[in-house]
Amino acid sequence: MIRIHGEAQSRAMRPLWLLEELGLEYEHVKTSFSSGETRAPAFLxxxxxxxxxxxxxxxxxxxxxxxxxxxxxxxxxxxxxxxxSERARALALQWTFWAMTECEAHALTCLLHRAGLPEAQRDADQADAAEQALQGPLGVLDSHLKGREWLVGDGFDIADLNVAAVLSWTRPGRVDLKSFPGAAAWLKRCTGRPGFKAALAR
Ligand SMILES: N[C@@H](CCC(=O)N[C@@H](CS)C(=O)NCC(=O)O)C(=O)O
Structure with missing residues (x-):
């Protein structure tokens, strides 16, 4: 049996979304990262x-x-x-690494400093700087999506899921996507899928 550890309100959302898309049976252990459970000896x-x-x-x-x-x-x-195809798999890897290295930290900073942290710990300047840093990658994504619905192939695949899972933080992080209409529409297509909603609901 497949087992996933981690609450949906964490990066565990990523495999949970994928497992929902794949329609696989799995056990979900809702290990909480905020209550110290991830530092317990058994988890370590x-x-x-x-x-x-x-x-x-x-x-x-x-x-x-x-x-x-x-x-x-x-x-x-x-x-x-x-x-x-090997070519499409290579592109899926490219977009996955891109999301993690070019986007994730900035999207997380927006999420934390505009929504996730207690108000007293939020720093608006940090969030603004992170949103500024995201302009380049979002421009790359938006240009790539001109005339195409999905990142790599003709349908939603692992590249879309991985990148959209990271960029879904731009919503609670209140990143303005108005200048990136193609990217915004693609993100909505991805996160509008029943699998995304099912994972979030866990
Ligand atoms: N690069 C890792 C990062 C994992 C990570 O930082 N997870 C956070 C929750 S989203 C966590 O477990 N934090 C608990 C802790 O650091 O004690 C990944 O993508 O899986």
Whole structure:
């Protein structure tokens, strides 16, 4: 049985969304990152970093949200969310690494300093600077999506899911997407999917 550790209000949302899209049965262990559960000795045996998500699947213990998603898509999503061609898979990796290295930290800063942290700890300047830093990557995404509905192929796949999971933070992070209409419409298409909503509801 596939087991995912981590509440939906964390990066565990990423594999939860994917598992919902894949229609797989899984056990969801709602390990809370805010209450210290990720630092308990039993959990540290699974992930010595003390972070969620963690996947357990047939004796494999895997951490890092995007490694988990790429593994699950490759193993269970062939012919669907996992692209069939080497070229498309390479592009899916490209967009996944891009989301993690070019976007994630800035999107998280907006989320934390505009919504996630207690008001007294929020720093509006940090959020504004992060939103400014996102302008470049959002421009890249918007240009790429001109004339296309999905990032890599003709349909929603793991590239879209991974990038949209990261950029979904721009909504609570109140990042203004008005200058990026193609990216905004694509993000809405992705996060409007029943799988996204089902994962969030967990
Ligand atoms: N790069 C990791 C980051 C994981 C991470 O930082 N998770 C946060 C929750 S979203 C966490 O577990 N924090 C708990 C802690 O640091 O104690 C990934 O993508 O999986």
């Amino acid at each position: 045996k699974l992930n010595p970093n003390g972070h969620v998500p963690v996947l357990e699947d047939g004796g494999l213990v895997l951490w890092e949200s995007m490694a988990i998603n790429l593994y699950l898509a490759a193993k269970y999503g062939a012919g669907g969310l996992w692209p069939a």
